[in-house]
Structure formats: C-alpha cells, structure tokens
Amino acid sequence: MNANYRRVPTRFGPETRFELKPVPPAPFRAVQETKFEQLKNELLDGRLNELLDTSFNSYLRTAANEAAALAWVTPYPLLVFPTLFEEKACSALQLAEKQEDVFERSREMLAV
Numbered sequence: 028m029n030a031n032y033r034r035v036p037t038r039f040g041p042e043t044r045f046e047l048k049p050v051p052p053a054p055f056r057a058v059q060e061t062k063f064e065q066l067k068n069e070l071l072d073g074r075l076n077e078l079l080d081t082s083f084n085s086y087l088r089t090a091a092n093e094a095a096a097l098a099w100v101t102p103y104p105l106l107v108f109p110t111l112f113e114e115k116a117c118s119a120l121q122l123a124e125k126q127e128d129v130f131e132r133s134r135e136m137l138a139v
Contacts, residue, residue: 063104067095070112086123090115 071091075084094115098108 059105063095063099063108066105066108067091067112070109074116082127083120083123086119087116090119 071087074087078084078087091112094108094112095104098104098111101107
C-alpha cells in the first residue's frame with residue numbers, strides 16, 4: 028500500500044429531498060404565437076400598402092409565410108422574423124418583376 032495513505036473521515040448531513048414540478052410550456056408558446064401572428068400581419072399589411080401593383084400580393088404573402096415558418100423554429104422567432112421577412116419580400120418582388128418582364132417579352136415575340 029502507499030505510504031501516504033490516510034483514511035479521511037466523512038460526515039454526511041441530513042438527506043434532503045425535493046420535488047420538481049415542471050411548468051408546461053404551452054401557455055407561454057400560445058402567447059408567443061399570438062404576438063407572432065400580430066407581428067406577421069402588421070408587417071405584411073405595411074408591405075402590401077406600399078405596393079402599387081396588386082398582382083404582387085400573392086408573392087408577398089408567400090414570402091411572409093416562408094419567413095414565418097423559418098423564424099418559428101428558431102429560439103427567438105419574434106426577433107428573427109422582421110429581418111427574414113424583409114429579405115424574403117425583396118427577393119419575392121424581384122422574382123415577380125423578372126417573371127413579369129419575361130412574360131411581356133415572350134408575348135411580344137409571339138405577337139410578331
């Protein structure tokens with residue numbers, strides 16, 4: 028055996044027990060979901076009111092839904108959604124304008 032071996036006396040205090048009752052996350056998530064929907068509708072309405080051409084409404088609504096789906100899976104959806112919506116809305120409007128331009132050029136080509 029080791030020459031430095033010493034027995035260490037141990038003393039334990041009284042046994043302590045407690046019950047852990049986790050709070051279900053549903054009420055908080057429901058409140059957050061309501062605020063999230065309000066934010067989504069507010070931002071979407073603001074962008075729709077800025078549009079001059081109402082044919083792009085469906086593109087913006089799709090962008091809002093995609094941004095909402097992506098933001099909802101993050102830990103902070105209310106924080107992430109506004110920026111994500113702006114990015115998605117800009118790219119959706121660019122796509123819509125490009126598609127409209129292609130449609131017009133193809134119409135001109137077929138008319139000749």
